[in-house]
Amino acid sequence: MTIVKDYSHLFFFQARGCDAGSSRVCHTTVTSRPQSRFDWSKALKKASQKHWGLIVAIALVATSCTSRRSEPGDESSTGAAPSKTSSTLTIKGSDTMVILAQNWAQAFMKANPGRVVQVSGGGSGTGVAALINGTADLANASRPMKDKEKKQLRERRGAEAKEFRVALDALAVYVSAENPIDSLTIPQLKKIFRGQTTNWKDVGGADRAIILYSRENNSGTYAYFKEHVLNNEDFAATAQTLPGTAAVINAVSKDKAGIGYGGIGYSEGVRTVKVATADGKPVEPNMANATSGKYPLSRFLNVYSVGEPSGVAKDYLDFILSSDGQKVVEGVGYYPLPTEATAASSD
Amino acid sequence: MLEGPDGAQAVEAERRVTFGPRRSRSKLTSSFRTPLWHRLAEKTIAVLALTAIAAIALIFVFIAREAIPMFWESDFAQEVELPDLFFAKQWHGYDEPVYVWQPVGEPPKYNVIPLFVGSLKVTLLAMLLSVPLGIGCALFTAMYAPRRFREIVKPIIELLAGIPSVVLGFFALMVIASWAQATFGFHFRLNAVVAAIGLALTIVPVIFTISEDALQAVPRTLTEAALALGARKYQVALRVVLPAAIPGIAAGIVLGFGRAIGETMIVLMASGNAAIMELFDFTTSVRTITATIAAELGEVAQGDPHWRVLFLLGVMLFVVTFVLNLLGDLIIQRLHQRLTASS
Numbered sequence: 001m002t003i004v005k006d007y008s009h010l011f012f013f014q015a016r017g018c019d020a021g022s023s024r025v026c027h028t029t030v031t032s033r034p035q036s037r038f039d040w041s042k043a044l045k046k047a048s049q050k051h052w053g054l055i056v057a058i059a060l061v062a063t064s065c066t067s068r069r070s071e072p073g074d075e076s077s078t079g080a081a082p083s084k085t086s087s088t089l090t091i092k093g094s095d096t097m098v099i100l101a102q103n104w105a106q107a108f109m110k111a112n113p114g115r116v117v118q119v120s121g122g123g124s125g126t127g128v129a130a131l132i133n134g135t136a137d138l139a140n141a142s143r144p145m146k147d148k149e150k151k152q153l154r155e156r157r158g159a160e161a162k163e164f165r166v167a168l169d170a171l172a173v174y175v176s177a178e179n180p181i182d183s184l185t186i187p188q189l190k191k192i193f194r195g196q197t198t199n200w201k202d203v204g205g206a207d208r209a210i211i212l213y214s215r216e217n218n219s220g221t222y223a224y225f226k227e228h229v230l231n232n233e234d235f236a237a238t239a240q241t242l243p244g245t246a247a248v249i250n251a252v253s254k255d256k257a258g259i260g261y262g263g264i265g266y267s268e269g270v271r272t273v274k275v276a277t278a279d280g281k282p283v284e285p286n287m288a289n290a291t292s293g294k295y296p297l298s299r300f301l302n303v304y305s306v307g308e309p310s311g312v313a314k315d316y317l318d319f320i321l322s323s324d325g326q327k328v329v330e331g332v333g334y335y336p337l338p339t340e341a342t343a344a345s346s347d
Numbered sequence: 348m349l350e351g352p353d354g355a356q357a358v359e360a361e362r363r364v365t366f367g368p369r370r371s372r373s374k375l376t377s378s379f380r381t382p383l384w385h386r387l388a389e390k391t392i393a394v395l396a397l398t399a400i401a402a403i404a405l406i407f408v409f410i411a412r413e414a415i416p417m418f419w420e421s422d423f424a425q426e427v428e429l430p431d432l433f434f435a436k437q438w439h440g441y442d443e444p445v446y447v448w449q450p451v452g453e454p455p456k457y458n459v460i461p462l463f464v465g466s467l468k469v470t471l472l473a474m475l476l477s478v479p480l481g482i483g484c485a486l487f488t489a490m491y492a493p494r495r496f497r498e499i500v501k502p503i504i505e506l507l508a509g510i511p512s513v514v515l516g517f518f519a520l521m522v523i524a525s526w527a528q529a530t531f532g533f534h535f536r537l538n539a540v541v542a543a544i545g546l547a548l549t550i551v552p553v554i555f556t557i558s559e560d561a562l563q564a565v566p567r568t569l570t571e572a573a574l575a576l577g578a579r580k581y582q583v584a585l586r587v588v589l590p591a592a593i594p595g596i597a598a599g600i601v602l603g604f605g606r607a608i609g610e611t612m613i614v615l616m617a618s619g620n621a622a623i624m625e626l627f628d629f630t631t632s633v634r635t636i637t638a639t640i641a642a643e644l645g646e647v648a649q650g651d652p653h654w655r656v657l658f659l660l661g662v663m664l665f666v667v668t669f670v671l672n673l674l675g676d677l678i679i680q681r682l683h684q685r686l687t688a689s690s
Contacts, residue, residue: 125451126645133649152648209534216620216642217451226452233440234449234456240537240619240632243642254525255536 088116089312093127093140094220095244096263097301100167100332101140107328108319115312121244124220131304132156137313139304142169142220142263143227159307166320168335170285171224171297174252174260174270181205183274183282186296189229192259195236200257212239213248213260221245224299225261264290265333287335301334407665414658416650426652432459432659448622448634450643450653457656459663461622465539465633466664469614470607472543472629473550477607478600480547481554485596488555489562490584501559508552516616519545524617531630537619539633545613550603557602561595562588594683601675605668611637636660 091101098121105117119140122130127139132152145153145161153161173189175181184192184203191197192210201207214235215222226232242248245262252258253269264272264285274282275296283295290298309317319325326336417423435444438456449456484504488497524541527533533540565588573587574580589596619632620642640657647653 122645125647129645129648149648152651211535217449218643218645223451232453234438234447234452237445237447237461237623238535238621238632240535240621241634241642242620243615251536258536 087114087312088118089138089316090136091117091119091127091138091140091303092122092130092136093138094124094142094301095121095215095246096124096142096169096219096221096265097140097167100265100301100329100334103328103332104316104320104325107324108316111319111324112315115315117312117316123216123218124223125218128153128304131161131306137305138309138316141302141304142299143223144302145304153306157306162305162308164303164305164317164321165300165337166303166317167301167326167329168290168337169299169301170264170290170295170335171221171228171261171299172264172267172272172285173275173297174249174262174267175273176252176254176256176258177269177271178256179205179271181273183276185276185278186229187278189275190231190233193225193230193235193239194233195238208257210259211255211257212236213251213255213258214239214241215245215248215262216241216243221262224297228297228299263334267333290335291338300337407662410658410661410665414655414662417652417655417659420652420655422650423652423655426455427457427656432457432656434458435460446624448639450656455653457653459636459656459660461624462634462636462639462660463663464624464626465618465622466608466635466637468539468626468629468633469542469546469618469635470604472539473546473607474600474604476543477547477550477554477603481551481599481603482558482596484551484555485558485562486584486589489559490580490588501556504552504555506552507548508556510548512549512610512612513616515545515548516613518548519613519617533630535619535621535630535632537617537632539618539629539631542614542618542633542635543629545617546607546610549610549613550607553606554596554599554603557599558592558596561592561599564595565591591686594679594686597675597679597682601672601679604675605672608664608668608671609637611641614638615641636664 091105093101098119101119105119108117109115124139124141124143127136127141128145128149130136131139132149134157145163150161153159173184179200181200181204188197188203192203193212193214195212197203198210199207200210212235214225217223226235240251242251242260245266248260248262249266249268249270252260260270272285274284276282277296280296283289285295285297289295303317303320305313305317320328321337329336417427418429435446435458436456437444438447438454441447446458446460447456448458448461488500492500519541520537523544524536527538527541527544528536531540569587569591570583573583578587614633614635615638618635618638620634620638621632622634622639623631625631640660643653644657647657
C-alpha cells in the first residue's frame, strides 16, 4: 500500500518538474511517464473530436488542390519536359546500359562543352515509364518496348515512340568460378529458372542445390530472359531478385551453387556458361558469335525517344551511333553494332 | 494512504493546467484574465498538434485515392480479378493453386499474401531478437552499471539508431549474410534471418532508450523499500523495477515494431526479395511489402493496374501499422491502469 502511495506521489513531482521548464526533466517525463503520455493522447483526442470538422476540411482542400494539379499535370510535365532547357538531356532506364550510357555522356559532354547529359538507371521499365510520365527525354531499354507501353506513350505524350538500336549485347548466364558446368541448353536453363531442376547434378554438375539469382521485374534483362528462355512462363518463386546486374554478379561470385544472368559487359569474378539451343552446339558469348547471331541470347540495346528527337537529344544519338560512340561500346564490354544494323536504325 | 489521493488530485490539476486550458481557466484562474499572447501561444500549439493528425489523414486519403479506383476501372478488371489478390489460384503452367507475386508477365499475377507473410516473418523475427536484447541492455544499464559506464554506453547505443538504414543494409548484405551462411549453413545466402538481424540493429536502440528511461523513472523509494525488506538486487530488478516500468517498455516495443514493419532499405538489400509463400521456414528468402513498393513503384506508369495494386499494398501496410499501434496503446493503458488501480 505504501508503495502505491509513493508511486503516485512521484508523478506529482515529475509533472511539476516539467512545469518548471527544465527541458531535461521534461524530456524524461514525456518519454518515460505513461501518465503524461496518456494525457497527451487524450488531449489530442479531445482536440481532434472538437476540431474534427477542421481536419476534414483541411484534408479535403489539400486533396482537391493535389487532384486539380495532377489532372493537367500530365500535360504540363509534357510541356516542361527538359527539352525546354535546351542544353540538358535527361536519360533514364536500363541498369544493363547505365555504365555504357554514362561513358557516352562523358564523351559527349567532353566533345560538346556546355551541354549536360544526366544518366540514371533503375531498369528498362523505369526508363520507359519515365518517358511516358514525361520525366526523361530518352529511355535506355535492353528490351523492345511493349505494345501497351507504346499505346500509353501515344495517349500521354501525343507522339509515337522512336526506337534506336545503339549496341549489341550477349545476355550471359553466370555461375560461380568454382562451378565446373561448361554449357547449358536453353531448355535446361528454362527448367532451372522455372524451379523444375533444383540440383546441379541433374545438368551434369556437382551434387548441390541450385540457387537462383534473378533481377527485379522492372529490368529489361528480366523481361528478355523471361521471353526468350522461359517462353513467358514465370520465374520460380525461389528466385532471389536483386537490384541490378552488378548485384547479381556479386551474389553469384559469392555463392558456389548460384546461377544468374545479365549483360556481358559486367562479367567479372564469375564464369560465363556456353549456351546451346535445344539441338545446337554450345556457343560462347563473344563478339563474333553475337554479331553473327550464333549466340542464342544476343540482343540489341535500345534507346527510345518521344517522336523524332531534336536538339541535344538528336546530337547525342548521332554521337553514340558514330564510330566514336561505338568505340565507347567496346570499351565498356558490349559489342558495337554490325554495320548493317546501324544503317537500318539511323534512317 | 492520505497522501495518495492528494497526490493524484494535484496531478489532475497539473494536467488541466498543462493540457486542458479551456476547462481549467474558469476554475483555476478566475481571478485574472490570461494575457493575450498566452492564449495565442495555446492556440498555436493546438494547431500544430492538429497538423500532425491532418497530415496523417491526408497521407491516408492520398494513398487510398490511388488504390480505390481498382474497384470500378475497366482497365483493372481486364487484367486482374479482385479475388486473385488474396486467394490462391491455379494459373496456367502450375500444378496446384498457388500464391504468386509475378506482376510482370502474361497474365500478371498480383497475390499480396506472400508479401504479407514476408513482412510479418521478418518483423516477428527481428522483434524476437531485439526485444530481449533491448530490455536486457536497459535493465543492466539502469540497475547494475556504474554511473560513468552508463553515461558512455547510452549515447553510443543511441548513436546506433542514427546510422542510415542503407549503411546497415549494406553491412547485412556483405558481412552478416556471409557470416550467417558460414555459421548456420543456410541454403539461401540472403534470407529472413539475415534481414531480421539487420533490422534488429535499428530496433534495439529504440527499445533500449525508451525502456531505459522508463526503468530510470521508477521511484527510488520503491527500490529502497524492496532492498530494506531484504530483497536481493536481481529480485528488485526483476520483480519491482521491471513491472513498475512495464508501460514505458511496452511503448518502446510498439515503437520498435512500427519501425521494423516500415523499414525498407535493409530488407530490400538483405532479404533476397523472393516472394516465397512459406509460413514457418525462416531460412528462405522473403519479399516484404515495403521492399516491393520501393523496387516496383518507380517502374510502373501512373494509373496502371500494377500501380493500383502497389498503392493497395501501401494502404494495407498503413492499416496494419495503425491497428497494431492502437492495440499496443490499449494494452499499455490497461497495464497502467492495473498498476495504479489500487491507489
